[in-house]
Structures are given as C-alpha cells and as structure tokens.
Amino acid sequence: MSExxxxxxxxxxxxxxxxxxxxxCKGCGAISLPPRPICTQCGGQDLEWVELEGKGTVRAYTVIxxxxxxxxxxxxxxxxxxxxxxxxxxxxxxxxxxxxxxxxVGSRVEVEFVKEGERTALxxxxx
Amino acid sequence: MRLSRGVAVxxxxxxxxxxxLHAGKTSRELFVEAAREAAGSVDSGCELGDVExxxxxxxxxxxxxxxxxxxxxxxxxxxxxxxAATRVEDACASSGVAVNMGALAIASGAYDVVLVGGVEKMRxxxxxxxxxxxxxxxxxxxxxSAGFTFPGLYASLATAHxxxxxxxxxxxxxxxxxxxxxxxxxxKAHFQSEIMETARRRGERRGMVFSDEMEFLRSSLNPVxxxxxxxxxxxxxxxxxAVVILSAAEVSKRFTDTPVYISxxxxxxxxxxxxxxxxxTTLRATRVAAEQAYGMAGVSADDIDVADVHDCFTIAEVxxxxxxxxxxRGEGGRAAVEGRTALDGxxxxxxxxxxxxxxxxxxxxxxxxxxEMFLQLRGEAGRHQVEGAEVGLTHNVGASGGTVAVQxxxx
Numbered sequence: 001m002s003e004x005x006x007x008x009x010x011x012x013x014x015x016x017x018x019x020x021x022x023x024x025c026k027g028c029g030a031i032s033l034p035p036r037p038i039c040t041q042c043g044g045q046d047l048e049w050v051e052l053e054g055k056g057t058v059r060a061y062t063v064i065x066x067x068x069x070x071x072x073x074x075x076x077x078x079x080x081x082x083x084x085x086x087x088x089x090x091x092x093x094x095x096x097x098x099x100x101x102x103x104x105v106g107s108r109v110e111v112e113f114v115k116e117g118e119r120t121a122l123x124x125x126x127x
Numbered sequence: 128m129r130l131s132r133g134v135a136v137x138x139x140x141x142x143x144x145x146x147x148l149h150a151g152k153t154s155r156e157l158f159v160e161a162a163r164e165a166a167g168s169v170d171s172g173c174e175l176g177d178v179e180x181x182x183x184x185x186x187x188x189x190x191x192x193x194x195x196x197x198x199x200x201x202x203x204x205x206x207x208x209x210x211a212a213t214r215v216e217d218a219c220a221s222s223g224v225a226v227n228m229g230a231l232a233i234a235s236g237a238y239d240v241v242l243v244g245g246v247e248k249m250r251x252x253x254x255x256x257x258x259x260x261x262x263x264x265x266x267x268x269x270x271x272s273a274g275f276t277f278p279g280l281y282a283s284l285a286t287a288h289x290x291x292x293x294x295x296x297x298x299x300x301x302x303x304x305x306x307x308x309x310x311x312x313x314x315k316a317h318f319q320s321e322i323m324e325t326a327r328r329r330g331e332r333r334g335m336v337f338s339d340e341m342e343f344l345r346s347s348l349n350p351v352x353x354x355x356x357x358x359x360x361x362x363x364x365x366x367x368x369a370v371v372i373l374s375a376a377e378v379s380k381r382f383t384d385t386p387v388y389i390s391x392x393x394x395x396x397x398x399x400x401x402x403x404x405x406x407x408t409t410l411r412a413t414r415v416a417a418e419q420a421y422g423m424a425g426v427s428a429d430d431i432d433v434a435d436v437h438d439c440f441t442i443a444e445v446x447x448x449x450x451x452x453x454x455x456r457g458e459g460g461r462a463a464v465e466g467r468t469a470l471d472g473x474x475x476x477x478x479x480x481x482x483x484x485x486x487x488x489x490x491x492x493x494x495x496x497x498x499e500m501f502l503q504l505r506g507e508a509g510r511h512q513v514e515g516a517e518v519g520l521t522h523n524v525g526a527s528g529g530t531v532a533v534q535x536x537x538x
Contacts, residue, residue, distance in 0.1 A: 060287035062283045081401050090273075090402050091269060105290035
C-alpha cells in the first residue's frame, strides 16, 4: 500500500490525505494504531500499512472543564478513547459535546478530519 | 526474586506538603530540610556524611523551576559531593522508583548507606502551567494532542470503571471524605481539615449552608474539573520534599534498634497511552509490581496491615485497592463507602490522608509514602496511627499507570 516507514510523520501525512492508516503485523495480524515499527502483541517487525474505515465506539471519555492552555478557547470539550470497528483504539477529541452527560461509554462515533494549518487533526463526532 | 542482601529504613523526614508555606523556597532548601530531619530521626545518630550515594526522585524541576540535573545539586547543597548522585524520573512515581533503586544499590553490595528522596516545587506556575507540565507525563503526540489533561485521563478511567462495574461518583466522594479525615490528623498534610469544616468555611463566604458532606460535594463549590471528577476528587498542587535513609540490614543496628525492613519490592511499566491498554478499569503495572513485591516478601494482600496507595484522584484509590488484591475487582468503591479502608477499618488505606489530603509534590510522593511506613511500623504515627501495624505496603504510580513501584515493609 505504501513504502513509507511507520513513523509519526507518515501517520500525519496520511491524515492530510483524509486517511487513517495503521500498521498490521504480517506475523500475527494485530493492527497498531497509531502505526509502530514493532508489533506489541508478538514482537514481529514485518509489517504492512492498513487503512481503517473511521467508525467506532467510545470506551472511556471525559468532559474537560479545566483545560490545557492551548485548549482554553474550546472549553468545555469532550475527549476519550475510541475503539475502531476493526479493533484498534485511539485517543481523540469528540466534537460537539459540551454537556457532561450528552454521551456515554458505548456511544457510536465517526472520524472527522479537521484542517489546522499545515496539519490535519483526527477528531470524532457522535453519530 | 530475592534481594541478595537485606535492606532497612533507618531514618525518614519530610517537609510539610503545602501550596503557600514554601513560597519563598526552592527545591534545594526543601530537600535539605527533609534530609536534615531524616538524619535527625536516626535513633543512634547519623551524620549526613555517613551516606555513600544519593537517589533523587524529581519529575520536572526543568519546567517548574528551569532547573535540570537535580541530583548533584542536592548532593552539593547537602555537602555530600563527590558521592554518586542520580536523578530518577518516572513522573509521579519518581521517588517510589528511587526507593527501589536505592534498595537495589544496597542489595548489590555497592553501598551500605544510601539517601533516597524526592522533591517538587510546583507552585511557581499557574494552574494552567501546572496542568500543561503534568500533561508532559502522558504521550504528547497521541494523547495530549487529543485534549487530555491529567484529571481527564483518570476521569476517563472512571467512566470505564463506572460502565463496567456500576461503580459511582458517590463512592469516589467517600474516599475524599475519608482521606480528608485522615489528613486532619497528620501534621505534615497539605489539608488538615475535615471536608465538613471546609464546607462550613466556604459556605459562609457565599451565604450557603450544607447539612452534610455530600450536599457540599454536589454543590457549585465543588466544580467539575474533568467529568465525572470534581475538585475534591483531585489531589492538590503542593510543594514539598521527603527523604529516607536506607542501610544494609546487617549494619542497620548501628543506627537503630527498630529498623523497618523493605521485605519486598516490585516495579512494572505499561503502555503510555490509555488507548493502547486492553482493559481501562485496571492498572496492569500495579498488578505486576504487587505480585513481584508480595512474592519477594513472602506475603499476600491479606497480610498487609496498612497501605499508602497512589490516590492522585479518588478513582485511582478505587483501582489501587482492587489491583493490589485488597478487594475484588469492582468492589473498591463500595469497600470505601462501608468504611473498610478507614483508619479503624479492616483494611486501612492512606492513613496519612493520601495524595488527596496530604498533598502531591509529584517527585516527593514515593519517598513520603516510605516515610509514612517508617512511622506506622514503629508505632510513631501519632493520631493517624494504625494500631498494631506490622506489615506495610506502598504503591506509587507514574502518570496514568505507565510506571508503578510497590514496596512491602516489615519489622
């Protein structure tokens, strides 16, 4: 699918193209997201790129009321751990949530790519 | 695993942990104060010069005070150069890991007497500055970028725990009430008042009256920091230092007739990011480190008379008491509500007030836990003494569980 190394930069470059790319171990089949050079399940180092569809389920979340400095203007905002339907999980900001009980563990979300300067951020939105 | 040589705690000291008291001081003065108290606590006398090496836990004097290379600085200000001085940084577990490093250095035969301490001077920064700095202990690229703060990470663990076990915020509140009660009995604690006392004082200023703790904790005076965690679910931001003096067991009688032995120790790591962990209702590193420490000491969870666990947030105490094997999974919160972890309960946890009330100058916390066990196992903890404590445990977590250090103590 691609010859690039499994780096942070490669992951970010794919996001700019609107793609969520992880690494899949050719040995045990485990998917790492974000991509990694070594499979944490079996230690395998023979990996390939795999694209995820972008739909998932919230496994844990919070609504932040005391923010990081750079997030001051967004507050309150929700973020959480999302499990993609293909299995792997990632942390993400969940857009459009400002009430504490507007969502729950188990809520369905899908990816939303948001352009921020040179970069594209990977966010989620409740569906 | 067994240590090839026994290790004892022969002295311990700490500053009071506080947000204002140390305003005019820097890390070096706090560390010197704790070290002098530790040396002074040694029954048969100990000169700082008896120390052969230092291990200093410190999370981020770099960001808090624009000062790196903390360990030789402390050796210098204690007049201990040219002795080896090593900084240990494992986020909030820095000095819990330093205690292990000091014990292993003695067990190796390299040294007979080692000084282990921790220090953090956090209050130079604003709340937002502290929030930004603490977040550096999470995965900056893949976790902090999603907007997570430290309270936010533990809040997420709480939502996962609530969803799995039906545990609740009301159970977390019981832990806050218990730890503030214990803190009120501890002269070194950051907060030395019952929550009801705080409710009365803060209520008066705003013309509000609360009939009990829960009414106050549900009110606007206890704002949400990161849902479902409120202000009183979070430890305060404190300045402070703690120091313990370790010696080889075979020379400990030179210092005291009543040393406290480190009978077991353990340490483990886990994925930095919550999203890379299979189970978000437990800290795997706690379970692994505890298993090592119990095995080395030849004890089980049921043998622990008193424990200091890492309650940076109330949910962390719930998870710790489950992961350490004190209660079944999902039962930690209920056990707190039932009073089982109170000073007079059957499983006393955080008799010193825990991080919640004693305070949490990040790098000092692990050493301060060892300080507490030194008092508890010698029957010297005063009003927060657990009667007849003979076997103790300390549990120090780095960040959201990427590092955990555990020690078991005996007399």
